[in-house]
Amino acid sequence: MITYDVMPPTVARQVLATVYGNRCDLSRIEVVAPISVEWDTVTTGRGERRALVLRNVEYILTAVGPSVSTGHRLDAQTAVHLGIADFPATLKIRGDDDWPVNGLANSGTIDLGWMPYDVHRSSRRFFRAMMHDGVIDIPPPDQLTLAS
Template sequence: MNTFCLEVSGPFACFTRPEMKVERVSYDVITPSAARSVFEAILWKPEIRWTVTRIEVLKPVRWINLRRNEVGAVVSTRNVQQAMNAGSGKLALFIEDERQQRAGLFLRDVAYRLHAELALSPKARDPLVKYTEMFARRAARGQCVNQPYLGCREFAADFRLVTDPASEPAALAESRDLGWMLHDLDFANPADPQPRFFRAHMTNGVIDVPPFSGEGARS
């Protein structure tokens, strides 16, 4: 079996709409790319690929407005390179000098069931069963490489492996058109990855994710 289901939840989430620029405004539900990152946080290897196929929304869509302090700068690569060459250097950022206050429209009290398929990359040498068993073992124990999060790293996600999705409670009894949603980034040109979008529809709490290059996707 190479298809897995995870139930993820958390008090807050933000799956940022790229068209909103500076201010953080979330999509109504988790995006396929954010769902993929949850699976990769539990198990990621260069030899495997995760493909999200289905998203089930378990709780009503609820919002919260927050204003947060963020750091508006990063350490420059030039300063990092100079420090590496010299063996020492000043790479600190002073928060008081770089602080920016930004408003955000986030989701609160979210829960989803995420379905994804695990496949081998063309360069893989080990059999698929090695990685499926590894993932099942890690997810069942609550182990992860990195803490899964819901859009932003500060919004940590709880997760559990769902071994029998058919026996789980039904998804949210709500249907709506979610509009154009970010599917994932196309890394055909690694130097300039391009976002791909798809028309998302939630039917009785279920979003069927089309293939990445399938009908309905657009750049």
């Protein structure tokens, strides 16, 4: 099972779609908590598997679009997960003065390798993810090189 060092844009978009619908565009992922991984057993549609999984993650997702500015709030009953259902997520809509400190500030540039940019029924596209001081800027697809 593949685990990335940071939540891929495909998963971040799924989280945003849960909150705002599909009418917003992800522009940035900020890593707040230091990256931590451990081996675990997860259950997928193919049965139990060992996987190296992220632990104690915290991100700030930045998106643009008409529905982001309208103040949608998350329904407490909505099931949200990070990738697969074994990894439930707790979401918090933060106010302007309620932002955590970036845990990777001044960490320099980290090449995260090829990550899923978007996934459609018949195709997957990947991009070369670079994290600068804990921040991954997600450019629009027409401004980067995508591999499929």
